[in-house]
Amino acid sequence: MDRFRACLKPVAGFLILLLALPGIAAAAASQSSAGRRPVRVIADQHLEVRTPAGNGVLPLYVSRDWTKPQPDITRALIVIHGALRNADEYLRSAQRALAAADAARTSLLVAPQFMSDRDIAAHKLPDNVLHWGSRQESWLAGEAAHGPAAISSFEAIDALLARLADRAVFPKLAQVVVAGHSAGGQAVQRYAVVGRGDAALTSAGIGVRYVVANPSSYLYFSPERPDSSEAFSPFSNVDCPGFNDWKYGWSKAPAYAREKTPTAYEQTYAAREVIYLLGTADTNPNHPALDKSCAGEAQGPQRYARGLAYARYIKMRHGNLNHRVLEVPGVGHDADKMLISKCGLAALFDQPGCAER
Numbered sequence: 001m002d003r004f005r006a007c008l009k010p011v012a013g014f015l016i017l018l019l020a021l022p023g024i025a026a027a028a029a030s031q032s033s034a035g036r037r038p039v040r041v042i043a044d045q046h047l048e049v050r051t052p053a054g055n056g057v058l059p060l061y062v063s064r065d066w067t068k069p070q071p072d073i074t075r076a077l078i079v080i081h082g083a084l085r086n087a088d089e090y091l092r093s094a095q096r097a098l099a100a101a102d103a104a105r106t107s108l109l110v111a112p113q114f115m116s117d118r119d120i121a122a123h124k125l126p127d128n129v130l131h132w133g134s135r136q137e138s139w140l141a142g143e144a145a146h147g148p149a150a151i152s153s154f155e156a157i158d159a160l161l162a163r164l165a166d167r168a169v170f171p172k173l174a175q176v177v178v179a180g181h182s183a184g185g186q187a188v189q190r191y192a193v194v195g196r197g198d199a200a201l202t203s204a205g206i207g208v209r210y211v212v213a214n215p216s217s218y219l220y221f222s223p224e225r226p227d228s229s230e231a232f233s234p235f236s237n238v239d240c241p242g243f244n245d246w247k248y249g250w251s252k253a254p255a256y257a258r259e260k261t262p263t264a265y266e267q268t269y270a271a272r273e274v275i276y277l278l279g280t281a282d283t284n285p286n287h288p289a290l291d292k293s294c295a296g297e298a299q300g301p302q303r304y305a306r307g308l309a310y311a312r313y314i315k316m317r318h319g320n321l322n323h324r325v326l327e328v329p330g331v332g333h334d335a336d337k338m339l340i341s342k343c344g345l346a347a348l349f350d351q352p353g354c355a356e357r
Helices: 022-026 028-035 087-101 117-123 153-164 183-194 198-203 262-271 303-318 335-340 342-349
Strands: 045-051 054-062 075-079 107-112 175-181 207-213 224-226 232-234 273-279 323-328
Touching: 045 153, 054 087, 054 153, 075 087, 075 153, 075 342, 087 107, 087 335, 087 342, 107 153, 153 175, 153 183, 153 198, 175 183, 175 335, 175 342, 183 207, 183 262, 198 207, 207 335, 207 342, 224 303, 232 303, 262 303, 273 303, 273 335, 273 342, 303 323, 323 342, 335 342
Parallel strands: 075 107, 075 175, 175 207, 207 273, 273 323
Antiparallel strands: 045 054, 054 107, 224 232
């Protein structure tokens, strides 16, 4: 698709569903209206997030009692919900992958829930529960909560990772995997660039992996974008105003992402372990949950193309790095099939049987 002509298209409503169960994937056309409604179920546990800006409570599900030692746990899998904020369904989807990997005895599952303003009002939640604006990009892009304090959603992930770094509770934890599909993939990819939480884990000798599955867009480090010849060339904001604004580029980045320079963040990202998990059939340029904004379409015509282009881009800039592309043959925008595929299980649980691209 000609990217300049694509930039003239109206900005489409942007609603991404991540890590979904099959029934949700089949209902993609109704995601926009559903995402604007209050969430149906609130997670039954919580984590207190303490920051210089203030404190708040993040609802979440945890598969084990992490208030007491868990000596059998060697791996923690964090799954981040999408626009519908239905963390309960994401937990169940992750449980299916866990069962397929036969790793339940040694694995902890965590599914945090980022509430919206509507959820707080509809469920009459306490004032201390963190909540973000109803605009989807808010929480997935690391922006500040609307209340009870201006806490970035990425600070909430920091607090979650810090909890997992507690050797008194997890003496044998060796690996933490932070995974998301679609909108969740967007959140995970941005956090993999600017996130601070893995420092506590790595200092405790715990490995950290980021799994970015079928997102609509990626965070670029320069004004170059892919063209029809699979090369990269400077892009013009005359044709596409805002193409390099956060969450696509670095202009107007939130406070959390301004601690270092983009160049320094890029070096950090290149050194981290990142898996781009891509469905080879996620190729519909008119998918109802695809980012069809000018900034999104500047990255490619559909998700599979955007993922391959971004992997080429980061490799072009850094050569040998700890980033991999794992492809799921014949699977489109279906998180459940992605997760339980051979390559999904390889990304999440190091299972054999997946050929790297």
